[in-house]
Amino acid sequence: MNKPAFHIFVCASFRAGGESKGVCHKKGSVALLPYIESEILDRGMDAQITSTGCMKACDHGPVMVVQPQGLWYGRVDNEDVVDAIMDALEAGEIVQDYLIE
Ligand code: FES
Numbered sequence: 591m592n593k594p595a596f597h598i599f600v601c602a603s604f605r606a607g608g609e610s611k612g613v614c615h616k617k618g619s620v621a622l623l624p625y626i627e628s629e630i631l632d633r634g635m636d637a638q639i640t641s642t643g644c645m646k647a648c649d650h651g652p653v654m655v656v657q658p659q660g661l662w663y664g665r666v667d668n669e670d671v672v673d674a675i676m677d678a679l680e681a682g683e684i685v686q687d688y689l690i691e
Pocket residue numbers: 601602603612613614615643644645646647648649651652653
């Protein structure tokens with residue numbers, strides 16, 4: 591198995607019952623998944639995207655985590671923020687404005 595250079599986890603607020611009810615979902619994280627996927631393909635990035643359960647950082651939601659870089663981003667609620675993060679990943683940079691520290 592080839593591990594991707596970037597594994598992007600997007601909180602979809604899944605709960606034990608399978609429902610998706612948390613903050614990130616309510617603020618549109620799931621709606622951004624197709625856009626993120628299309629950006630990965632358009633940019634030809636070696637990246638994989640996975641939607642997750644609550645990452646216990648709800649106050650910062652919607653939350654996106656990039657591994658293995660260990661970057662936790664918050665307030666990822668629109669395509670402009672996604673673009674900024676993807677641009678930074680390609681450049682080996684960090685978007686400080688959205689970083690959860
Ligand atoms: S619902 Fe996304 S971090 Fe809790």
